[in-house]
Amino acid sequence: NAGVTQTPKFRILKIGQSMTLQCTQDMNHNYMYWYRQDPGMGLKLIYYSVGAGITDKGEVPNGYNVSRSTTEDFPLRLELAAPSQTSVYFCASSYSWHHRGYGYTFGSGTRLTVV
């Protein structure tokens, strides 16, 4: 029962470098989400997807891109890393959009530092 798997767990990037944060789920959830968590700021939604081939911007999408070619995978791409992107990134999935009784299932996070 893997749930939501994120890789890598930790990463240090130099300013201007690019990377992809991987997220995969094995629960056949249609809905997937990317959040970032900054100290004292709670969780902010970056992008979300309601199914394969469908993505949309959340609250803080600038500097990021996503794709959803399969139900299982929802990678997050950082093209030109900036210090402001230093954060902990969480991927989550859910069975239905109204979340009735299920809530989200979260991955364990990727801690990213941009120097």
Added chain:
Amino acid sequence: SQELEQSPQSLIVQEGKNLTINCTSSKTLYGLYWYKQKYGEGLIFLMMLQKGGEEKSHEKITAKLDEKKQQSSLHITASQPSHAGIYLCGARSGSYQLTFGKGTKLSVIP
């Protein structure tokens, strides 16, 4: 946009004591979720409340929803070190999104 305010921001209690965490919404609540996060880990779903007056319990954790006050409370009875962590409330904002509070950090001293 909806905002969720949690209080207190942090809490230190002695093992065995009871405590309450509050979550107040700026807009009407259509479901309120409680999650727990341990350092270096993801969020664990605790419970969801949907109707005004609803109350749910899981082990020693009880959550209530007051729709009129647009508020939910999370109560822990006889706290244990295993209860330590960050508690976050979340509520539906928009069709497909959950908005989260900033979290309440709970420390339990033996």
